[in-house]
Amino acid sequence: xxxxxxxxxxxxxxxxxxxxESLHLLSELSPAEADAARSDTLxxxxxxxxxxxxxxxxxxxxxxxEATLLAKQGKLSKQMVSRLDLFAKPGKWDSMVxxxxxxxxxxxxxxxxxxxxxxxxxxxGAGGALDMYSVTCPIGxxxxxxxARPEVIVNIASLAVKxxxxxxxxxGKESRRTAAVLARCIAEALxxxxxxxxxxxxxxxxxxxxxxxxxxxxxxxxxxxxxxxxVLSIQNETRIPVLGHADGLCSAYxxxxxxxxxxxxxxxxxxxxxxxxxxxxxxLLVHKDHLTSGLWKELAIALLTKGVRLHCDxxxxxxxxxxxxxxxxxxxxxxxxTKADYKTEYLDLELAVRVTDHVEAAxxxxxxxxxxxxxxxxxxxxxxxxKSMSAAAIFTRSLSSSSVFVNASSRFADGFRFGxxxxxxxxxxxxxxxxxxxLDGLVTYKYIxxxxxxxxxxxxxxxxxxxxxxxxxxxxxxxxxxx
Amino acid sequence: xxxxxxxxxxxxxxxxxxxxESLHLLSELSPAEADAARSDTLxxxxxxxxxxxxxxxxxxxxxxxEATLLAKQGKLSKQMVSRLDLFAKPGKWDSMVxxxxxxxxxxxxxxxxxxxxxxxxxxxGAGGALDMYSVTCPIGxxxxxxxARPEVIVNIASLAVKxxxxxxxxxGKESRRTAAVLARCIAEALxxxxxxxxxxxxxxxxxxxxxxxxxxxxxxxxxxxxxxxxVLSIQNETRIPVLGHADGLCSAYxxxxxxxxxxxxxxxxxxxxxxxxxxxxxxLLVHKDHLTSGLWKELAIALLTKGVRLHCDxxxxxxxxxxxxxxxxxxxxxxxxTKADYKTEYLDLELAVRVTDHVEAAxxxxxxxxxxxxxxxxxxxxxxxxKSMSAAAIFTRSLSSSSVFVNASSRFADGFRFGxxxxxxxxxxxxxxxxxxxLDGLVTYKYIxxxxxxxxxxxxxxxxxxxxxxxxxxxxxxxxxxx
Numbered sequence: 001x002x003x004x005x006x007x008x009x010x011x012x013x014x015x016x017x018x019x020x021e022s023l024h025l026l027s028e029l030s031p032a033e034a035d036a037a038r039s040d041t042l043x044x045x046x047x048x049x050x051x052x053x054x055x056x057x058x059x060x061x062x063x064x065x066e067a068t069l070l071a072k073q074g075k076l077s078k079q080m081v082s083r084l085d086l087f088a089k090p091g092k093w094d095s096m097v098x099x100x101x102x103x104x105x106x107x108x109x110x111x112x113x114x115x116x117x118x119x120x121x122x123x124x125g126a127g128g129a130l131d132m133y134s135v136t137c138p139i140g141x142x143x144x145x146x147x148a149r150p151e152v153i154v155n156i157a158s159l160a161v162k163x164x165x166x167x168x169x170x171x172g173k174e175s176r177r178t179a180a181v182l183a184r185c186i187a188e189a190l191x192x193x194x195x196x197x198x199x200x201x202x203x204x205x206x207x208x209x210x211x212x213x214x215x216x217x218x219x220x221x222x223x224x225x226x227x228x229x230x231v232l233s234i235q236n237e238t239r240i241p242v243l244g245h246a247d248g249l250c251s252a253y254x255x256x257x258x259x260x261x262x263x264x265x266x267x268x269x270x271x272x273x274x275x276x277x278x279x280x281x282x283x284l285l286v287h288k289d290h291l292t293s294g295l296w297k298e299l300a301i302a303l304l305t306k307g308v309r310l311h312c313d314x315x316x317x318x319x320x321x322x323x324x325x326x327x328x329x330x331x332x333x334x335x336x337x338t339k340a341d342y343k344t345e346y347l348d349l350e351l352a353v354r355v356t357d358h359v360e361a362a363x364x365x366x367x368x369x370x371x372x373x374x375x376x377x378x379x380x381x382x383x384x385x386x387k388s389m390s391a392a393a394i395f396t397r398s399l400s401s402s403s404v405f406v407n408a409s410s411r412f413a414d415g416f417r418f419g420x421x422x423x424x425x426x427x428x429x430x431x432x433x434x435x436x437x438x439l440d441g442l443v444t445y446k447y448i449x450x451x452x453x454x455x456x457x458x459x460x461x462x463x464x465x466x467x468x469x470x471x472x473x474x475x476x477x478x479x480x481x482x483x
Numbered sequence: 484x485x486x487x488x489x490x491x492x493x494x495x496x497x498x499x500x501x502x503x504e505s506l507h508l509l510s511e512l513s514p515a516e517a518d519a520a521r522s523d524t525l526x527x528x529x530x531x532x533x534x535x536x537x538x539x540x541x542x543x544x545x546x547x548x549e550a551t552l553l554a555k556q557g558k559l560s561k562q563m564v565s566r567l568d569l570f571a572k573p574g575k576w577d578s579m580v581x582x583x584x585x586x587x588x589x590x591x592x593x594x595x596x597x598x599x600x601x602x603x604x605x606x607x608g609a610g611g612a613l614d615m616y617s618v619t620c621p622i623g624x625x626x627x628x629x630x631a632r633p634e635v636i637v638n639i640a641s642l643a644v645k646x647x648x649x650x651x652x653x654x655g656k657e658s659r660r661t662a663a664v665l666a667r668c669i670a671e672a673l674x675x676x677x678x679x680x681x682x683x684x685x686x687x688x689x690x691x692x693x694x695x696x697x698x699x700x701x702x703x704x705x706x707x708x709x710x711x712x713x714v715l716s717i718q719n720e721t722r723i724p725v726l727g728h729a730d731g732l733c734s735a736y737x738x739x740x741x742x743x744x745x746x747x748x749x750x751x752x753x754x755x756x757x758x759x760x761x762x763x764x765x766x767l768l769v770h771k772d773h774l775t776s777g778l779w780k781e782l783a784i785a786l787l788t789k790g791v792r793l794h795c796d797x798x799x800x801x802x803x804x805x806x807x808x809x810x811x812x813x814x815x816x817x818x819x820x821t822k823a824d825y826k827t828e829y830l831d832l833e834l835a836v837r838v839t840d841h842v843e844a845a846x847x848x849x850x851x852x853x854x855x856x857x858x859x860x861x862x863x864x865x866x867x868x869x870k871s872m873s874a875a876a877i878f879t880r881s882l883s884s885s886s887v888f889v890n891a892s893s894r895f896a897d898g899f900r901f902g903x904x905x906x907x908x909x910x911x912x913x914x915x916x917x918x919x920x921x922l923d924g925l926v927t928y929k930y931i932x933x934x935x936x937x938x939x940x941x942x943x944x945x946x947x948x949x950x951x952x953x954x955x956x957x958x959x960x961x962x963x964x965x966x
Contacts, residue, residue: 020850023880023881024846028877119895130895139914220914239722269939269942269943273941381935381936393966396964396966397510398503398510399506399929400506400620400621400623400929404930404931405932407935407940408613409941409943411941411942412940412942413930413932417602417942417954419615419956430703430724431915432914434927434930435929444914446883447886448879449891451864454742456744456748457892458751458756458892483875483876
């Protein structure tokens with residue numbers, strides 16, 4: 001074993017031990033007391049951040065300085081530099097610290113009873129029912145990998161602690177000085193809390209990550225947040241479940257009966273509110289009726305005059321050439337779509353456009369080309385015609401995407417907007433947590449079966465025969481079982 | 484591409500297309516109507532089985548004949564032959580057919596609203612609320628791999644159809660003739676139903692499976708049922724999520740205050756009710772007080788006289804040597820435990836034994852050696868002493884196993900016994916479905932956001948400023964959204 005691999009195996013093992021220790025330490029507390037202990041730790045993190053603000057600021061300035069230099073040499077994007085800076089944008093620092101206290105205040109995702117069944121009634125005289133409960137519990141050890149933004153270290157650490165997990169965090173190398181001080185804050189807070197010090201650990205290099213993603217005996221979930229390349233490389237290297245998304249290839253479909261003003265407003269918001277977000281649309285599907293209804297022309301003018309480059313199929317291109325270009329000087333923004341355009345996540349002011357003959361064709365297009373992130377249909381309002389409702393029903397039921405919206409901007413696909421309080425990320429997986437993932441995505445569940453009374457609850461007692469016990473299988477109150 | 488790989492790619496692609504088509508076909512129906520259509524298909528399967536009973540019997544006889552010959556040559560176990568036979572054991576055939584109709588009657592796991600939130604109220608005058616719903620939906624395409632028992636083909640096909648998924652099934656080669664006729668029954672039933680013919684397909688060879696587990700663009704979940712070797716080899720070959728368990732290394736811990744009769748009955752049931760089951764215990768942890776309380780001696784005698792071989796640690800071995808062997812002729816069943824014994828799933832009349840000083844040591848032992856399947860604590864009944872309750876609380880909260888039982892046999896870890904009606908298998912994964920998995924484990928969920936009224940529900944409308952819309956984030960009634 002190389003020294004490197006050895007060190008990283010120690011980190012992984014320490015994380016597992018810390019996770020198990022934390023369960024031990026809190027196991028004699030009630031669920032509410034355990035949550036209070038976790039939330040107290042978060043408040044310690046917030047306090048430590050405030051205590052070390054000047055030191056964090058100094059470290060962050062040095063990271064920003066170095067990044068600025070690299071940006072001048074063209075080795076780093078300006079966007080990256082601005083993401084790195086914790087203090088330039090007013091309120092960014094304060095909202096990071098406040099975020100930690102907000103997570104502390106969220107309802108605990110743990111120890112929630114989601115199913116409770118009486119398996120068998122007690123026997124007359126002898127007493128002793130047999131009850132089954134499904135209760136939420138932490139997943140275990142999380143490995144969280146993200147790029148530039150140093151505040152994500154603090155966010156993810158808070159979410160991990162609140163949800164009872166251990167975490168190993170890796171930020172971008174550009175933010176390493178800031179990250180080191182933030183990690184010290186978290187360590188200080190843990191050392192003042194009842195939780196084990198190694199519950200949150202940091203690693204620094206890609207090589208460490210390459211080792212860690214192989215350690216499925218210690219690590220239970222990988223959460224990569226960042227570029228498509230980052231997520232894909234993680235997905236390819238690990239057998240551990242990955243929570244995240246590589247692509248946000250979102251589409252909007254404008255049905256035949258969509259009101260024009262509604263369609264324009266929703267398409268513009270979905271594309272333009274934040275073009276580089278994963279929940280911005282990359283493809284616009286337009287029902288063929290709108291080639292002549294005037295809506296496609298209206299949409300094209302609205303998008304082109306906002307500077308959006310359109311990659312059009314033959315039918316939509318013809319309308320733009322005949323009805324838009326003669327009166328608008330935007331020819332440079334219009335081109336014929338290639339097959340690849342419908343598979344491209346532009347993350348920029350570009351949009352692929354295709355005309356479809358009916359809602360089913362739109363669904364087929366999205367099934368073949370989309371990434372299962374967020375897709376929307378724009379149609380006559382729900383209080384309106386039966387015909388449109390049917391299109392919305394077909395769209396919402398036929399698509400397997402994690403978020404399917406009717407007459408709402410794709411940009412609503414977001415944990416905060418969904419009311420989750422905090423967001424772990426957005427997942428396009430088909431199992432476990434999907435769509436915008438809040439604290440709920442960092443927990444799993446276990447079954448607790450509790451046999452009451454002096455009865456020996458054996459399966460033998462249920463074997464056919466005289467005096468055999470009978471299955472009850474009736475729902476009982478969903479409460480955390482008192483054992 | 485070899486012909487083999489080409490053929491198997493067609494199977495996978497056809498499954499995906501059939502899945503998408505089935506969503507299309509049912510998308511204009513209400514959730515209840517769609518469930519009725521799926522359940523009708525199941526009743527068609529049951530009818531087809533009854534129609535073709537003689538043909539199935541003839542095929543099964545030939546499979547059994549061949550297997551019997553192989554068993555005589557020592558190439559196959561007798562157990563395998565008996566598992567293969569659909570007709571020898573009275574009621575086996577009938578209960579298989581009845582099982583299909585029982586699954587049809589189960590409540591649909593689909594289209595259930597598990598969360599509903601009003602994201603924003605409508606604006607006065609303009610109307611139009613913005614609501615978010617989380618609703619259950621199928622996962623997609625399942626790849627189910629299992630060994631000898633031919634009835635599993637019918638079980639899994641029923642569960643897949645009921646939960647709205649497509650399935651590719653692969654049985655053992657010993658049952659290939661039976662499987663071929665069963666597959667014809669399923670195909671006939673599908674051809675009489677509204678669902679696509681390719682919704683359930685069969686493949687026959689291991690080579691096909693090796694290709695299929697790589698096709699993550701078409702397949703969403705792999706369900707291997709069978710030996711540890713089968714499950715491990717699948718887990719090692721695929722990046723697709725796997726639902727199942729390689730090991731069932733279950734433990735029972737007998738706490739200091741456990742009543743003797745209760746402990747004996749529960750340990751015997753957990754070990755002896757069906758020793759080759761995955762939920763039978765393989766390790767017995769005994770609190771040190773029972774070295775002198777007489778309970779360990781009692782347990783040892785009960786187990787040894789039932790023919791259970793005991794692999795004992797030093798302390799438990801001493802008691803057996805001094806207090807059991809002088810009066811019982813069972814010395815050949817007693818041996819010193821090695822480290823490996825605590826990691827061994829015997830699936831037979833063997834048990835590893837270890838004395839622990841307290842409940843925390845038992846938890847540590849299970850965390851280090853167990854497989855996260857099912858672990859039980861035996862202690863003073865829940866109506867009893869506070870001290871014991873604390874041990875049960877520590878045990879249930881500190882263990883991450885998917886099933887943790889208090890004073891109940893480990894053999895209750897089973898989908899039927901949990902009241903799920905049908906069992907897909909038992910999963911030891913930390914994410915998605917865990918423990919005994921019913922139909923619920925074959926579904927996932929998606930978010931549907933519905934914007935009402937003529938309002939354009941843009942995120943721009945929520946941007947700070949005059950007339951900004953406000954987030955409501957209030958719970959609303961959990962119903963399937965009408966769109």
